[in-house]
Amino acid sequence: MILNYSQPLELSKLTSWIDTALQSALPGFWVLFIELLLVGIALLAAYAVIAIILIYVERKVTAFFQARVGPNRVGKYGIFQTIADVLKILIKEIIQINRVDKFLFFTAPFFMVVASMLTFGVIPFGQGLQAIDFNIGVLYVTAVSSLGIIGVLLAGWSSNNKYSMIGAMRSGAQFVSYELSAGFALMTMVVLSGTMQLGEMVETQRYCWNIFNGHLASLVAFVIYLISGHAETNRGPFDLPEAESELTAGYHTEYSGLQFGFFYLAEYLNMFIIAAIAATVFLGGWMPVQIWGWDAFNQLMWYIPSYVWFFGKVGVLIFFSLWVRWSFPRLRIDQLLNLEWKYLLPINLVNILIMVLIVLSGLTLTDIFGK
């Protein structure tokens, strides 16, 4: 296949080389075992590295928005600042608090981290860089990412702190509401693509991204997904559960050291996950820009590795998320729920209907201009 020699830097080459090497040297069970182990380690490493990079990026970008310099002491341009912070948080004391529900208090951070880690399994980071390609990938993502709210509720409940409790309750209301919108927006795209498998979704968007494919209906779904996804990550202007100026730190007020680090980590990773899902479902995932009929151009595009495309698209979406976060004031709880139940949800319901009609009557761009 022509593509095989046109992708010199593609990581799938490395993975398949490892696979063949293992296959030839070991029996089937051990191959599977070692590969699972390697995938697990790779994902955990990616998890940590992405978080560190994101935190640094956010601090720098924020500094840029706010006419500041940002971290600039540890290493050139402060690039080792986050690493230093991570080391610090690892060795910090975890403060034992009186009269908390110990078991739930210690469990809560794990829910947060595990929920976001599970999602990592299905995200296609690049061609062949996907741990498992479920046939119900979209459903899995929605299901798993909503586990995080249990962590938030438990943290708020078990902290024995009224501020935390209010934060957790807000978070509950917010999460349940916006989960609906996010789910519906993804559903619209499932209708358009005709599949729930993320890998296949990327493939169907080879020549036309989903965001354009369904005309205005797609665009509306994209915007709604960004808003509700942003709300699910609990970041400004939707940071009511934390609401630093109102509730000090909301549900994680009482946490310290690594436990707090887990919440912090999960927050950044959730931001990444939302952007990654949006990029995969709406913007063609890791697929390079391809134009029907321009073969030379298409081939040229493939020279850029697929994971660069993926992280590029994710990066743009994350930048949007930061831009919004650092520009808007915080919503109030009733405004937040109004936005969801009075605007986003009805629009979404109509939108999904329109999308069904578009697909049924064969009016998508791919239908019109042929494949």
Next chain:
Amino acid sequence: MEKIKQIVLDTVKEAVFDEQERLIVTVSPKELHPLIKRLKENNDLPFDFLVYLIGTDDGEQLTVTYLISSSKNPSVEIILKTATADRENPLLYSVTDLYETAHFNEREIYALLGIRFINNPDMRRFLLSDEWVGFPLRKDYNANPALNPISVESRDIVDLAPRIMETENGELVEEIVKIFEDDDYIINIGPQHPSTHGVMHFRTALDGEIVKKIDIHSGYIHRGIEKLSESLTYPQILHFTDRLDYLSANINRHALCMCVEKAAGIEVPERAQYIRTIMDEMNRIDSHLLAWSAQTNDLGATTAFIYGMREREIILDIFEKTCGGRLIINQNVIGGVMFDIYADFQKDVKAFIPYMREKLKEYDRFFSHNVIALGRMVYIGNLSKDDAISYAVTGPAGRASGWSCDVRKHHPYALYGQVDFKEIVRFQGDSYARYLNRLDEIEESLHIIEQLIDNIPDGDFCAKTKAIIKLPEGEFYQHVEASKGVFGVYIESRGDKTPYRLKFRSPSMALVSVMPLICRGEKISDFIGIGGSMDYVIPDIDR
């Protein structure tokens, strides 16, 4: 004046008049309440604004002084005095039913002088804890630290308030009332909280997210400045004024300087007046910028906060170049200013004015019309004009409720009589009106500075004063328009180099006292937002 005199005589025949700069009326405790009521309810010029409520220990009797004024014409003022000779259990009648602002002031007087007020609905001590031994402002107060040791034990807060009420047949009943209902969900906002703008403690009863009731505890950083001042000379006291509302430090200091200068008959050179006025306005811009920033931060917009700080930095740099201080600039002294302006002062200030105007437009684009910001401010925290007057809420907040209360207009001091500026008055009374008022006042301040900056006359910047300044016997008042409202200084002198009694009228106290009223029924997040729009500074209350 004659008319007022007539009203007074109609109500109280044996009133004692003493006409100095203001009319001083001395009446007996029983007659005070009817007289104030009469003055408040007369139609020509209702005296509905209680400016000062001052308690003094005269040695034999405990005197309470009320300086009242009219919201229609704040330049008319009369002083009412009443006293009690009972030092064991002094009781006077409360005027809380006429002026809401009297509530906290009476509680403060109870804490500092031990006078209890009949019919005040909540007679707990303000500023001091209930266990405090002695009444600090009494002249026979025992300041031995062993009497009031510093306790490191945790104490539970008791939500019970004692009070003395008068029944219909004239009996006095002492009772204890509960502040909250038994099953209220109470959270403590403060004393340590990111958004209380200081060490203020709001005990807040919530119904879900909705604020049901707020109970204010104050005094966490009470320093006893008024008591300390009684043993310090006037130039020494100057430094305390900076530590009240530190954001309008220069303006506060100006007030005390003017009060002393007026009393001692010191003529301030023209150049000093120019410098003082310009510096006051710079200080006002500085304070309003911080208020704007803090308010946006309270609403969750961190970036706007930093933008405000960025512009404020330039003012602070100019302050620093002038006299070394940034927040507290130590410039005003009795007789003028301590340092002359530096060579490039005019150039720096003139460069700042167009820059700031540009930035005001940016604030407008960035925040003032943001849909979320509007939702968080418009029709939120409504304060009606009547309430603003009754609670004595002055400054940008009072003017946002439609009350023209700018001291610079009604009692022009320094050069405010000679410059042209608008008093910004809005009528909506909500958070957004207060927000816009501050931004507009920055513009007016720039306009004032523009008129003065090129015309600073040559000459002395400080008058020659005696080494030891003694004030003649008497009572002296001076108020100025600080960035938060009317800041006042009251000095009672007995001819010494130290004041016999010194009282600061704090604008922030009124701003805080109105919070329970305007936050009732609002969401907890709006409570924070409204607090930001009121822009109070706590050290100003905890004198």
